[in-house]
Amino acid sequence: xxxxxxxxxxxxxxxxxxxxxxxxxxxxxxxxxxxxxxxxxxxxxxxxxxxxxxxxxxxxxxxxxxxxxxxxxxxxxxxxxxxxxxxxxxxxxxxxxxxxxxxxxxxxxxxxxxxxxxxxxxxxxxxxxxxxxxxxxxxxxxxxxxxxxxxxxxxxxxxxxxxxxxxxxxxxxxxxxxxxxxxxxxxxxxxxxxxxxxxxxxxxxxxxxxxxxxxxxxxxxxxxxxxxxxxxxxxxxxxxxxxxxxxxxxxxxxxxxxxxxxxxxxxxxxxxxxxxxxxxxxxxxxxxxxxxxxxxxxxxxxxxxxxxxxxxxxxxxxxxxxxxxxxxxxxxxxxxxxxxxxxxxxxx
Amino acid sequence: xxxxxxxxxxxxxxxxxxxxxxxxxxxxxxxxxxxxxxxxxxxxxxxxxxxxxxxxxxxxxxxxxxxxxxxxxxxxxxxxxxxxxxxxxxxxxxxxxxxxxxxxxxxxxxxxxxxxxxxxxxxxxxxxxxxxxxxxxxxxxxxxxxxxxxxxxxxxxxxxxxxxxxxxxxxxxxxxxxxxxxxxxxxxxxxxxxxxxxxxxxxxxxxxxxxxxxxxxxxxxxxxxxxxxx
Numbered sequence: 001x002x003x004x005x006x007x008x009x010x011x012x013x014x015x016x017x018x019x020x021x022x023x024x025x026x027x028x029x030x031x032x033x034x035x036x037x038x039x040x041x042x043x044x045x046x047x048x049x050x051x052x053x054x055x056x057x058x059x060x061x062x063x064x065x066x067x068x069x070x071x072x073x074x075x076x077x078x079x080x081x082x083x084x085x086x087x088x089x090x091x092x093x094x095x096x097x098x099x100x101x102x103x104x105x106x107x108x109x110x111x112x113x114x115x116x117x118x119x120x121x122x123x124x125x126x127x128x129x130x131x132x133x134x135x136x137x138x139x140x141x142x143x144x145x146x147x148x149x150x151x152x153x154x155x156x157x158x159x160x161x162x163x164x165x166x167x168x169x170x171x172x173x174x175x176x177x178x179x180x181x182x183x184x185x186x187x188x189x190x191x192x193x194x195x196x197x198x199x200x201x202x203x204x205x206x207x208x209x210x211x212x213x214x215x216x217x218x219x220x221x222x223x224x225x226x227x228x229x230x231x232x233x234x235x236x237x238x239x240x241x242x243x244x245x246x247x248x249x250x251x252x253x254x255x256x257x258x259x260x261x262x263x264x265x266x267x268x269x270x271x272x273x274x275x276x277x278x279x280x281x282x283x284x285x286x287x288x289x290x291x292x293x294x295x296x297x298x299x300x301x302x303x304x305x306x307x308x309x310x311x312x313x314x315x316x317x318x319x320x321x322x323x324x325x326x327x328x329x330x331x332x333x334x335x336x337x338x339x340x341x342x343x344x345x346x347x348x
Numbered sequence: 349x350x351x352x353x354x355x356x357x358x359x360x361x362x363x364x365x366x367x368x369x370x371x372x373x374x375x376x377x378x379x380x381x382x383x384x385x386x387x388x389x390x391x392x393x394x395x396x397x398x399x400x401x402x403x404x405x406x407x408x409x410x411x412x413x414x415x416x417x418x419x420x421x422x423x424x425x426x427x428x429x430x431x432x433x434x435x436x437x438x439x440x441x442x443x444x445x446x447x448x449x450x451x452x453x454x455x456x457x458x459x460x461x462x463x464x465x466x467x468x469x470x471x472x473x474x475x476x477x478x479x480x481x482x483x484x485x486x487x488x489x490x491x492x493x494x495x496x497x498x499x500x501x502x503x504x505x506x507x508x509x510x511x512x513x514x515x516x517x518x519x520x521x522x523x524x525x526x527x528x529x530x531x532x533x534x535x536x537x538x539x540x541x542x543x544x545x546x547x548x549x550x551x552x553x554x555x556x557x558x559x560x561x562x563x564x565x566x567x568x569x570x571x572x573x574x575x576x577x578x
Binding site: 145146147149174175176178180181184187188191225227228 | 395397399400401404406408424426427428496497498499517519520521522524
């Protein structure tokens, strides 16, 4: 958490907003999305929220709802050339004594499985940033075996469009993937955002930072320890939204149609980016139609910002949990509202 | 689909590692290892990557326990445990103590004896070749090396323990290493180290059957209890 001495300039950017922020060096900022019936719930006050810091209610010192500009890093898992074909030819007929499935099981899989579909990837990336506005900046990182910076931060929509278009070039695919590359690509994004902050002294508070990770849920196929990544993003107050660009399956379609809860809990356990998105307050999108996801930027831009003083007796570097919900009175008014915010922060 | 995910994992256990820890619990020993002694060990995973910001290096520590009954437990430093029980149908559980969640995978397919198991190293996309034997932590380890489309691997396994002792892969810019060290053979303090799956956590069970034709819709239950897996 950077000192919030820099929050005042943010007010200058906002229009028709009263000066709500108090300059202090020890505030914890929590951006909160409240949606009801797929639309943001407007006009809430700080009395409408309950905020728990490590399980204990805290006094919300302030609230604002400013549509600040965004720094967005698109992370895209590139198509993997021939990956599935290699796996298919390796498994012997009849399976492998229960260790592996029969290759006939693999034949019926969609040809895009595990190696990505460039068109789906481009559609997902383009739609995700369709809400880009003047003042926003977008960068791109791609990864197969290793991450690469595909586009440095730019506010030029044409440059972003060109970067996305290059995802469809087979030459930009890769032959292989290792699981560490996804976490490393996120680290690239964090560092790109850090560089952008250095370029603009007031960036931490005057801009919101978002990573959009587009990958294939089943392409990775196993768990990895996502906690270090989550804490890294908490530390920098970065939201990560996850998009599974793979074709729908029975399981992912079920999750997509659910309202969350149990079904999404299951997916959290199966797909690290979804869990990271939940922990950082991002969107979680699976089983996307060719034209989905819609604009992911506006929902980030329209969030409420709550802040409270960090307890003074804490050592730097401690990870603490956050839980934000509507107050009982507000919940009566918006019984079906979904509240999304990061689930923790790191002390400074 | 998860089975396919498992395939990808297994097909690349030597090629795909966890971001911080190699998934050595998904090793080849569906049957109990030849050496069934209990032991404890430390695990260290290191990732080094050349980046535009210079070399990035991360180190993660974990702890591993195995008892003499055929149960394993691995804990990372973030409250995650992975448990495996090979006494009956192979059960693997991932326990998130922070989120109070448990995901259990139970494999219901009958397991053949060790002699019926194919050599797992022959069914990987990576062509591994044996590179002799080494001693590590006082244990004899078989060294295998291989490469596949820009990724090279080196894996040392203890055949007796059925365990990956050391694993490394390299890409153009990344070197990942994981090693097991400080191995200490001794019966475990059952009161201190539990291999039980917490019953009070939210539990999701997936039952896998090799003969199950519904590959993409495995039998699942959201309640504790394994009737569906029988």
